[in-house]
Amino acid sequence: MDKTTPEQKGLPADFVERLRRIVPQPAFSPILESFSLPKTTTFRVNPLKSDAQTLQSELLKAGLHPQPVDWLPGAFRLPTEEKRLLTETDAFYEGRLYIQNLSSMLAPLLLAPQPRERILDLAAAPGGKTLMMAGIMEDRGWISAVEPVSDRFHRLRRNLENAGTAIVHTYRKDGRGVGRACPLQFDRVLLDAPCSSEAKFRSAEPRTFAYWSLRKIRESQKLQKRLILSAWQSLKPGGTLLYSTCSFAPEENEAVVDFLLTKASQEAVLLPVDLPISNTMEGLTEWGKRHFSSELRLSRRILPDGEMDGFFLAKIRKRP
Template identity: 45%
Template sequence: MPPLPPAFSDVLDALIPSDLRPRVDASYTAPKAVVFRINPLRAPDAAAVLTALAPLRPEPVAGVEGVFRLPADDRDALTHHPMATDGSLYIQGVASMAAVWALQPQPGEEVLDLAAAPGGKTALIAASMANQGRLAAVEPVRARFFRLKANLQRLGVRNAQLYLKDGAQVGRLVPGRFDRVLLDAPCSSEAQFTRLDPTSWAHWSPKKVRASAALQSRLLRSAADALKPGGVLIYGTCSLSPEEDECVLDALLRERDDLWPEPLPWPVDLPALPGLTAWRQQPLHPDLTLARRVLPTEWTDAFFLCRLRKRG
């Protein structure tokens, strides 16, 4: 089994405490358990969905309603099940769902998903809003935009307006408009690495990390500009590298004094570390310790999350 890229292993060495490292290392060598949520926009009766899944026996994820997991061997059966095909359930990593739980969207609000494709988080936002209010979903890549559109239709989302647009322009075009903004930023996709498939990191390099950070910075500034005073902004990536996470946030927080980190609502006991306040001898904003870096394990993908509040 081939090793992970040395430069990425160096990141793990610097980030992961020794007592947690064996579990993290093991996550790269075996298929992960599959996590899914029941979609209330298509299936208000969760019990009926679980009955229809027999003989599969999903295990509830403690702390959240309607979220379950199955062994990795059941992934194909779940993926091709009619309940997945018709949108009654949606396969989605629990750390990905946590971004929406941290956003806490409410019915009747105006919410922006600034990098929305393929639409799993967008659909969970719509479900949290009970399809009430306005949900703006932005995606700049044409093929991904149409995949987003198809997914939202399949999942029963009715309160979303979709925009084929560069998210970096949105804050300038509609400043101070949204009650809540989610930016799950395009990243170097370190959460997708697996030693079972070396092509999972074929695109990755320290140069890719730096390029991702530059794009993330532009999008984060746009997200902050689009947010109403008093509003909530969630910044997330599926990358472990601090250059894409705390360092991007640190640059924004040092530029402007109308944003500050807040504690994350955290309903699930996810394996996570506090955000860093220094990296590679560079001091970072002290309140970034309120962010969380979800660790890759046998059932979770790597993810980084930070919640920001805009001064009212």
């Protein structure tokens, strides 16, 4: 049994105890340890400006040692100590690569947008997933990228401009109103929802969890429920919604998806989340006194390690 106290790990005691109840017991200690490990740097090529082989050759000439990720073409990992040098390369400044955790790359991969489709990214900043979708679509089609917060919106715009995409259209709007304004307009919707950001906690950096609390989780859930209803309203019949967060909290994950399944019980079908990795677990079907639809087993949590952050993914189809 794990004897580590929350104080020894430097994380909030309530968070550690909740985590113990969420993840499989054999995985608990390694997961807790992951919050104090330096993460491997991962990034991907921007196919609108380069290709994997050309980018790798360019970085090798710059003295870096990128290694391809075998399950995700165009993605690379780099020793942690080389991250600073990576951020000083022309490839970084000129938008030929984008630094991003592998967990975050899974959401666009699963949503699988196609050229010429209309896509909605409902909480888009800083734009990494938006740009990945534009690349998958070969920069053909339409992506509406929505972000309400001013500084995040302008960062999103800068990242999009640097990457050279022409199909992303940005809107500084509250995502909760998009469904009413644009009903049944999008083939696919990505909602990487604002959350308590538990997967971003770092034991040695108290600022990463300074504002975390059970109240924060409840506040996040209220926003997430309104956003997922808006996302659903904007989705065409036959379309697909990908819901994700970087939180472990069932209140922000299974409970929100279960809320949608209940509200749209005649339309919503939860699809299997098939992933090319092994560090995952099924979605929960109960939490405390709450019981969720048995379909929630089809959702997935990414279990964090020295490379990947924690993440939650659920894929929902709207019946034709």
